[in-house]
Amino acid sequence: MKLKTAFFLIVCALMFRGGATASAQSYTEYKFIFTGTAYQTNAAGKIVGTPITDQTLLASRAIPGGISDLSTVAIVYHIGGDTNDVEPGDTVDIIYTNSPNALTTEFNLWFGSNAGNGRTAVTNAAQSEVWRADYIYTLNNSLYTFQNDDSIGLCITHKVNVTPTNGFANTSITGEMSWGIAPQGTNGPIVVKGTFKLGQPMF
Amino acid sequence: MKMTKSVVIIFAICLLSRFSAMGQAYVAYKFIFNGTAYQTNGAGVIVATPITDQTLLQSQAQRLGITNLSTISLVYHVNGGPPYGDTVDVISNANSQTLTTEFGLYFGSAYIGQNSSLGRYAVTNLAQTEQRRVDQVYTFSNTPYTYANSESLGGAFTCKRFLGDSNGNTNALIDGTLFWDALPTQGNAGPLLCTGRFTLGQPVF
Numbered sequence: 001m002k003l004k005t006a007f008f009l010i011v012c013a014l015m016f017r018g019g020a021t022a023s024a025q026s027y028t029e030y031k032f033i034f035t036g037t038a039y040q041t042n043a044a045g046k047i048v049g050t051p052i053t054d055q056t057l058l059a060s061r062a063i064p065g066g067i068s069d070l071s072t073v074a075i076v077y078h079i080g081g082d083t084n085d086v087e088p089g090d091t092v093d094i095i096y097t098n099s100p101n102a103l104t105t106e107f108n109l110w111f112g113s114n115a116g117n118g119r120t121a122v123t124n125a126a127q128s129e130v131w132r133a134d135y136i137y138t139l140n141n142s143l144y145t146f147q148n149d150d151s152i153g154l155c156i157t158h159k160v161n162v163t164p165t166n167g168f169a170n171t172s173i174t175g176e177m178s179w180g181i182a183p184q185g186t187n188g189p190i191v192v193k194g195t196f197k198l199g200q201p202m203f
Numbered sequence: 204m205k206m207t208k209s210v211v212i213i214f215a216i217c218l219l220s221r222f223s224a225m226g227q228a229y230v231a232y233k234f235i236f237n238g239t240a241y242q243t244n245g246a247g248v249i250v251a252t253p254i255t256d257q258t259l260l261q262s263q264a265q266r267l268g269i270t271n272l273s274t275i276s277l278v279y280h281v282n283g284g285p286p287y288g289d290t291v292d293v294i295s296n297a298n299s300q301t302l303t304t305e306f307g308l309y310f311g312s313a314y315i316g317q318n319s320s321l322g323r324y325a326v327t328n329l330a331q332t333e334q335r336r337v338d339q340v341y342t343f344s345n346t347p348y349t350y351a352n353s354e355s356l357g358g359a360f361t362c363k364r365f366l367g368d369s370n371g372n373t374n375a376l377i378d379g380t381l382f383w384d385a386l387p388t389q390g391n392a393g394p395l396l397c398t399g400r401f402t403l404g405q406p407v408f
Binding site: 148 | 243249350
């Protein structure tokens, strides 16, 4: 009887430990779900708005990079994707679906709470909710990005449960972003506005 | 003689009114704003408070020592901050004088006299009557909703349309989204982030 009880307790302990570990898994990369409109002046001189999505952005980076099968890559929101700057920030990266490493970075979201620039985020006492206005930087040329030293747009972001107060459960990041792109090749300037949210956790 | 003088006066009035009707291009319009201010309360919880253009006007009036809000207006001023861009100003209704600037919407595209490119571009139609742009938001004074800072504190996505009417007037239709943050100051206990939408009301001057 004692042996049975001990065995039962051990099984319970193992189950509890396993369950607790699973609920505390901390994802830092989630599919980036974007819906927006790209504004551009057409050949007739009129401004036209073209709907774009995360898949448009993904294709604009993957296909020129020689990746034609978009199912092998993903565009992800990477919490703390940049750690090497004056102010660490999140990034939106292109990755292979089987690896967390960034093939390239679509957006860097920087300086939204940099005290040196007089900027601040609004955070609750539990550190589980944040509102912030970040500056969008793009560091290389593609249809919807271009290499520039200064920010090319802004992003207002609402984060819930991003800090590990509850093991990252129910993490939500939503936002609205707008940015402008310099003329490249035969393309005139483009201005994009849209909203984003997180999709499935990846890594 | 009296008759001739009257005719001249009437003709002059007609001429002036015709010129006024033909060439009027308004540059300032009432600024209509609806938004939300997010701030952490004493219990440590982020609370959302609705704000409007009147909230912003009130906060500037308080700083300026003006108690009668009917004597001032919050206006969107096209090219109010040359050469950088448009502004949102508090003006006197008596003489349209700018009393203070609430927002500078700057650097969304190249400006005259710019030494080096910031790499920012607006999209404009060929007829130069329509534009989409992303501007940086600057605030210049400490109020419950703004913070005096040399760097930008937010952004605005703006759609501008300029339409001529049959009288030759040029009217601006401008709307957009706007967000900015503010560090704590004496009138603002904790960090604040505001977001909302704006449009233009009646032309002012």
